[in-house]
Amino acid sequence: MNVKMEKTEANVVKLEITVDADKFSEALKKSYNKNVKKFSVPGFRKGKTPIGVLKKYYGIEVLYEDAINFCCEDTYPKAVEENNIEPVDYPQIDIVQIEEGKDFIYTAQVIVKPEVELGEYKGLEVKKVKYEVNEEEVQKQLTAMQERNSRQEVKEEGNVEDGNIAVIDFKGFIDDVAFEGGEGKDYPLEIGSGTFIGDFEQQLIGTALGETKKINVNFPENYGKEELNGKPATFEVTVNEIKVKELPELDDEFAKEVSEFDTLEELKNDIKAKAQESNELREKREFEEAVLEAVCANATIDIPEVMVEKEIDQMMRDLEMRLKYQGLDLETYYAYTNNTEQKMRDFMKENAEKKVKTDLVLEKVGEVEKVEATEEEIKEKAMEVAKQYGDKEIEKTADLIVKAQGELLKTDVVIEKTIKLLVENTKSIEE
Incomplete structure (x- = not known):
């Protein structure tokens, strides 16, 4: 040859x-x-x-x-x-x-x-956003805990008020014709939750128990169903029952009932600690992304269109897989979101280009900096994967993963080490 x-x-x-x-x-x-x-x-x-x-x-x-x-x-x-x-x-x-x-x-x-021409990738200055935990955030989580542990009392008489739960029958009409999906029986609607479109819930305020009322609303232009988008509709609504939500008091007894803590102060401190931990992970992730964006912005690459299209193909497969877990398919998703396959591909293109460029730049930096993965690091990565399976024989499962996916694990380790190298060589400017 x-x-x-x-x-x-x-x-x-x-x-x-x-x-x-x-x-x-x-x-x-x-x-x-x-x-x-x-x-x-x-x-x-x-x-x-x-x-x-x-x-x-x-x-x-x-x-x-x-x-x-x-x-x-x-x-x-x-x-x-x-x-x-x-x-x-x-x-x-x-x-x-x-x-x-x-x-x-x-x-x-x-x-x-393509060839990758790296620009400056060490000694860069990148902004790092700092997230602080405030009392409002803690209170929001406490309120959510109250909601989960609330009780509902039936109002024997009276009218629907803001914050009540109205158990309703409803039927929707467009031009005096009932439309598909516009009917419900004994639906528990919390007034003020924003569950229904427009000011549907506000119009129910003041309605008496057992009363039937007509409510006029407009569907949003981008509602997701072509036959409903932007259309005015009338709903016939009957209030079958009115419930009042009673929230438990925020005190030490509440803390004992909903957590392992004896006092409300201990519960608050735990919420703060977990929120701070979450903030630190967010700061780390966002700073890494900002560093990669800065490094990529300094690099020059002529990316072939076929690489972008292949990345979009992978994104489409990932979307299809996520939908399957929810019991949906792509055609149903397109119909519900008023989309088409081409619209989805066009929407994904920018992220696909960014992903391809980032991968190429990381590969080049790893090559220039001679970043390598040791056998111990590959085994450690396999152990992380094995733990996700919940298998008791983690060591044995990890060995099998190394044999089957050794090269993929090696690539993952090299990428992680390369990102770490870039972050360590970037000066953070805190905001």
Whole structure:
């Protein structure tokens, strides 16, 4: 095999690969063995026609397609490896010379991973946002705990008030015609929760127990259902029951009932501590993202469109998987959100470009800084994955993960160490 390589344009390489005549002859024989049963020649049983007779009767060309495939499968990967190129897409194959008894020559034009020109990536100054825990945040969590532990008392008489729970029957009409999905029975609606559209809940305030009232609202323009978007609607609503939500007092007794603490002060301190821990994780994550954005902004890369499209493909597969866990599929999701596959792909494109560029930059920094993953670090990463499975035999599971996904784990470790290196070499300016 002989290979000539030339760069035809940015990120595009053309390989001219010559396969020796004897190797091409072997490929023709393999093609004959694969296809001989397909041909019928008078005087010979099907599948027993000699290759010489087959060539005379049908022509050698009938064996070319598979012979070409055999040659390309055998030589293209070797040519790629010998020339140290990293294709990011399938090659475009063109035949230069094909004839029995002669060398087989073909070209493979392929898009390759782009060159990354790093700018400054050490000694940068990046803003780091600081998040403080305030009393309002603590109170918000306490109120949520009160809500979860509230009791509901039925009002024997009176009208619907803000904060009440109105148990209602409702039926919606557009132009005096009932629409699909606009009906409900004994629905518990908390007034002021913002569950229903527009001022539906506010219009219910003052309605008496057992009273039927007409409520007029407009559906939002982007409601998600074409037949309802922006349409005015009338609902006939009957109040079947009114409930008052009673919240428990915020005191030491409350703390004992809802937590492992004896006093409200201890519960508050625990909420603050957990909120602070969450804030610190958020600060760390956002600072890492800001550092990567700064490093990427200084780098120059001509990213092939095919790499972006492949990243979008992966994002679409991830979306489909998440929807399946919720019992949905893509078509239902498109209908509900008034979307199409192309709209989703267009929406994802910016993030896909950012992801591809970040990955390429991290890979280049890791290469320049000679970042490597040790066997111990790979095993440790496998242990983290094994713990997620909840398997008791974590050590054994980790070993299996290393065997099956060792290269992926190695890549993850190198990326994490590279991000750590960049963060450690960036000066934070706190806000």
